[in-house]
Amino acid sequence: MxxxxxxxxxxxxxxGLLVGRIVFRRASRHIGPSWVEWRDAERIGGRWQxxxxxxxAAATTVGxxxxxxxxxxxxxxxxxLTGVCAxxxxxxxxxxxRARRGLDGPVAG
Numbered sequence: 874m875x876x877x878x879x880x881x882x883x884x885x886x887x888x889g890l891l892v893g894r895i896v897f898r899r900a901s902r903h904i905g906p907s908w909v910e911w912r913d914a915e916r917i918g919g920r921w922q923x924x925x926x927x928x929x930a931a932a933t934t935v936g937x938x939x940x941x942x943x944x945x946x947x948x949x950x951x952x953x954l955t956g957v958c959a960x961x962x963x964x965x966x967x968x969x970x971r972a973r974r975g976l977d978g979p980v981a982g
Contacts, residue, residue: 911968
């Protein structure tokens with residue numbers, strides 16, 4: 874792997890992680906502490922959700938398939954998406970494990 878591709882992936886992952894953490898902190902104020910409340914939470918993004926979903930789908934497609942994009946751009950797209958999603962995934966796993974252990978009530982569905 875070329876050093877520039879690795880650098881692009883790591884820098885974009887770090888920036889994505891920062892953005893994801895900021896969005897997560899804003900969203901977590903409106904979501905209760907249990908797994909059920911997390912699972913049933915209103916979709917994040919509000920009126921911008923369709924645009925966010927389309928941009929994420931396009932970035933994932935270009936990142937995975939290439940479609941003529943250079944390697945550093947592909948790495949940056951995938952790094953950013955991974956960084957933005959990481960805080961939400963970690964919190965979801967944390968709440969699921971707590972619910973499975975019986976600390977927050979039963980896991981629904």
